[in-house]
Amino acid sequence: MNIAIVGATGAVGHELVRVLEQRRTPVTSLRLFASERSAGATLAFRHTPHKVEPLTIDVFDGAGFDFVFFSAGASVSREFAPVAMRSGAVVIDNSSAFRMDADVPLGVPEINPEAIRAHRGIIAVPNCTAIILCMAVHPLHRLGRIRRIVVSTYQAISGAGARALAELQEQTRQAAAGQSVTPKVLPHPVIHNVFSHNTAIGPDGYNGEETKVVQETRKILADEAILVSPTCVRVPVPRAHAESINLTFERPVTVAQAREALSRAAGVRLVDDRERNTFPMPVDASGGDDVLVGRIREDLSQPDGRGLNLFACGDQLRKGAALDAVQILEVLRD
Numbered sequence: 001m002n003i004a005i006v007g008a009t010g011a012v013g014h015e016l017v018r019v020l021e022q023r024r025t026p027v028t029s030l031r032l033f034a035s036e037r038s039a040g041a042t043l044a045f046r047h048t049p050h051k052v053e054p055l056t057i058d059v060f061d062g063a064g065f066d067f068v069f070f071s072a073g074a075s076v077s078r079e080f081a082p083v084a085m086r087s088g089a090v091v092i093d094n095s096s097a098f099r100m101d102a103d104v105p106l107g108v109p110e111i112n113p114e115a116i117r118a119h120r121g122i123i124a125v126p127n128c129t130a131i132i133l134c135m136a137v138h139p140l141h142r143l144g145r146i147r148r149i150v151v152s153t154y155q156a157i158s159g160a161g162a163r164a165l166a167e168l169q170e171q172t173r174q175a176a177a178g179q180s181v182t183p184k185v186l187p188h189p190v191i192h193n194v195f196s197h198n199t200a201i202g203p204d205g206y207n208g209e210e211t212k213v214v215q216e217t218r219k220i221l222a223d224e225a226i227l228v229s230p231t232c233v234r235v236p237v238p239r240a241h242a243e244s245i246n247l248t249f250e251r252p253v254t255v256a257q258a259r260e261a262l263s264r265a266a267g268v269r270l271v272d273d274r275e276r277n278t279f280p281m282p283v284d285a286s287g288g289d290d291v292l293v294g295r296i297r298e299d300l301s302q303p304d305g306r307g308l309n310l311f312a313c314g315d316q317l318r319k320g321a322a323l324d325a326v327q328i329l330e331v332l333r334d
């Protein structure tokens, strides 16, 4: 397959290169694109240096790409993804540009492979927080039909990109040296701090991330009736988002049923050790493929047995972005 990555020098782009290597995707040729800023950079793929090329409108003409991954933000996707599609490539887009378009599938291969196969040239990878949430609750939705989700997130700094991650590393060094920190990439200090997600607040008081979680969860689970109440927060963790999830079902679902369903779910790993007080953590989810789910307990404030609490954690650069994108390619090759 001839593959291109737009945004190859970014946090998701790097991970895409790594995932294509690790999953032994049959790549015949790989071309890497970024902005003019990356002119001269090279990235290794299968021990061979690949030059990063500046993205221009004509790079897709006659290039013969089978798949183009976009991970350079929504405005780049809006401008260039239709051009890539018209050149004959299938576009797998990590940005928010097309996610809510009616004719664009929001692909999570473990949940909606048939929607992915019905694509019309562009498949969107959902928001990372929504993917991790849906991976944790989809097996339970099938058990008792979820009516309401209250989710509070603890989101990693690399979710805001490579420069934000570098800022966390710099502030960690500065704090250790007793120096004061000056935020440059994110709006508040990231070290020794927790703050409301950095996306803009809408007229309803919800930030952009929260609105995506509401809309995309319904689209991924193909159930517009699910009520979702999110609070999205950044924490000084380099990588892997965590989510505290409270569910209300249509029918009672027991802890034992939930554990059984989650232990059988593809892409999910049950981490629920009450004796050792060990549950999903970013340090265990980082770099891995599975979404970790645990702390499964009855919500005692819902005495009719229709409520459960869980805690989930997933690497947002892998299952929340690059891995999901490559799994979408794998669904289409099957």
Ligand SMILES: NC(=O)c1ccc[n+]([C@@H]2O[C@H](COP(=O)([O-])OP(=O)(O)OC[C@H]3O[C@@H](n4cnc5c(N)ncnc54)[C@H](OP(=O)(O)O)[C@@H]3O)[C@@H](O)[C@H]2O)c1
Pocket (backbone or CB within 6 Å): 006, 007, 008, 009, 010, 011, 012, 013, 033, 034, 035, 036, 037, 038, 055, 070, 071, 072, 073, 074, 076, 094, 095, 096, 127, 128, 158, 159, 160, 161, 162, 163, 316, 317, 320, 321
């Ligand atoms: N980070 C995550 O955890 C995560 C998870 C899910 C989805 N996403 C989405 O994935 C996308 C990329 O995020 P990221 O975190 O990887 O961001 P990032 O680290 O800031 O990387 C952005 C990439 O886009 C390139 N780029 C920027 N403007 C460009 C332009 N005009 N033309 C061509 N390339 C351009 C950058 O190239 P230069 O290096 O040359 O500037 C870089 O390669 C975003 O849409 C984001 O919302 C991110």
